[in-house]
């Protein structure tokens with residue numbers, strides 16, 4: 001087989017195209033392939049797809065293709081232009097590349113595969129492309145995926161805020177809890193942020209929302225009430241946020257008490273922060289004896305911890321009424337504990353109880369979409385280098401959006 005025929009096959013050139021020349025330059029580890037249109041090609045107007053006459057050819061264009069062994073491989077071609085009576089002069093699409101891409105379809109798909117596995121810096125090293133080229137692929141892929149995405153609102157929503165770049169910048173993420181995808185990312189966590197998402201849908205579509213898990217965050221609650229019919233029965237306060245509220249109260253008490261004890265030369269609470277925050281069964285074995293001793297020492301921290309641990313039982317109930325009874329008993333205990341931060345947390349939970357109890361109907365929380373949170377966390381870690389908020393958002397769509405990212409093959 002001749003090299004020109006080999007590359008014509010490898011590039012899957014259809015009728016109307018051939019490889020004119022292949023040049024190998026071993027000193028540069030580079031293969032250059034010149035493709036040209038054959039005279040007998042019938043060209044379709046890019047707009048209306050009717051057969052039209054050849055007008056002229058563009059200047060030579062260049063596409064990076066998959067490597068040939070160790071050699072970077074480039075495709076060169078002058079693309080035919082047609083003159084349609086209705087649409088004027090148009091460039092014929094190259095069957096091997098998408099519009100305005102500097103890569104062939106196969107190379108673009110391979111870059112997307114690589115970008116799914118590592119960050120842009122890693123991809124640019126492995127694939128020998130520049131960072132900007134790698135990032136350009138991410139942008140194109142997300143744009144393509146979002147254009148193709150069907151217009152629909154998920155039945156089970158997860159609404160969560162994520163901080164960005166260690167500052168007090170937030171993004172609101174709207175997730176599809178059933179598909180485990182991020183549907184929408186919008187700046188800030190204000191009422192308007194979430195309303196920007198809801199606002200895309202008709203009243204009928206919004207009525208299709210069965211439940212929405214979220215933090216006890218007033219702007220999200222208000223936005224959901226404003227847009228989703230029967231929001232009162234559909235809002236489910238996220239289990240994780242409920243637990244965190246009480247854990248934070250325990251931590252506050254520990255800090256206060258440690259300060260007080262340390263002033264008297266008592267260092268028992270030093271270095272114990274994570275022991276009190278962990279679930280009881282997750283206390284490391286090597287610290288169990290130490291932990292048991294301080295727990296039994298009748299410290300305020302120990303009492304707060306016991307109240308926090310007791311609340312875990314709440315989530316094990318099957319029936320809403322039983323869970324409610326349990327909560328009210330727990331609430332009595334918590335509010336009579338004389339532990340300020342615990343009382344405050346318990347009162348917040350009581351005020352939001354109706355939509356904490358909706359959990360027993362819908363059984364959703366933001367961790368329902370398994371793996372989604374760890375994926376978002378991975379993007380956040382990769383995004384440490386991004387000082388740009390738009391980059392962070394695009395990376396979330398790329399990795400967590402469940403989008404069809406790949407270029408479509410061009411019908412020849």
Ligand SMILES: [Zn+2]
Nearest residue numbers: 045048084087
């Ligand atoms: Zn036309």
